[in-house]
Amino acid sequence: MPDDKRKILYDAVSKDYDIGTFDDFNGKMEDGDKRKAFYDGVGAEYSLGTFDEFNNKIGALARGFDKRSIPTLIFVNEIEHGNRIQALIPGSRFISGKELRVKNKKDLADFNNRKFNILIGTSVIGEGVDTVPAQVGILASGFKAESEVIQKIGRLLRPSPGKGHSTFIDFMNIGCKYLSRHCKKRIQIYKSYGDDITHKLL
Numbered sequence: 001m002p003d004d005k006r007k008i009l010y011d012a013v014s015k016d017y018d019i020g021t022f023d024d025f026n027g028k029m030e031d032g033d034k035r036k037a038f039y040d041g042v043g044a045e046y047s048l049g050t051f052d053e054f055n056n057k058i059g060a061l062a063r064g065f066d067k068r069s070i071p072t073l074i075f076v077n078e079i080e081h082g083n084r085i086q087a088l089i090p091g092s093r094f095i096s097g098k099e100l101r102v103k104n105k106k107d108l109a110d111f112n113n114r115k116f117n118i119l120i121g122t123s124v125i126g127e128g129v130d131t132v133p134a135q136v137g138i139l140a141s142g143f144k145a146e147s148e149v150i151q152k153i154g155r156l157l158r159p160s161p162g163k164g165h166s167t168f169i170d171f172m173n174i175g176c177k178y179l180s181r182h183c184k185k186r187i188q189i190y191k192s193y194g195d196d197i198t199h200k201l202l
Contacts, residue, residue, distance in 0.1 A: 055084055055085055057171075059088030066089065071114065072135070072137070073120075073137045075139050075141065077122065081141065082096060092118035093118075096122040096124060097124050104124065107119070120140075135156070135167065136168075137167070139168070
């Protein structure tokens with residue numbers, strides 16, 4: 001997670017929790033285990049569920065789409081998070097900016113040729129790479145910036161032979177005002193593309 005987003009999170013959470021200075025908090029968030037422990041602690045307070053429970057929901061959704069051979073993109077912010085989700089979805093692949101360019105190109109080409117159905121990726125998915133339009137997108141990490149959200153929706157709106165409607169899945173954390181506020185901003189962006197928005201409790 002970029003430092004500016006961590007600062008926003010720190011400002012929101014430090015009002016209710018004694019988590020030290022921002023530098024202390026930022027340093028701890030570099031450690032995957034400490035980041036997971038923080039999420040689980042705050043998640044329990046706000047009834048968000050644990051980090052693993054959230055990932056399991058994403059994994060279950062993706063495995064369902066995989067069984068139906070539906071090409072699906074899963075968007076994450078961090079490499080460690082992408083690795084965790086990939087472990088839950090047999091046959092899926094994960095690309096990131098730190099991967100070898102040759103590997104990323106091969107994985108993208110195989111996804112384009114429908115050799116596998118679930119592609120997980122960091123921001124590299126939205127940075128001008130050529131992919132066959134996916135039918136489903138899952139937002140596994142929240143994005144507030146309009147440009148980031150639009151970029152990801154664009155991956156689903158590209159026409160292709162035999163493609164019908166597209167589905168974009170986002171998660172709204174009802175128990176946390178901070179996270180809910182960001183999700184509501186994303187909903188306004190989604191509505192600009194159409195009114196077919198379904199709310200479902202998972």
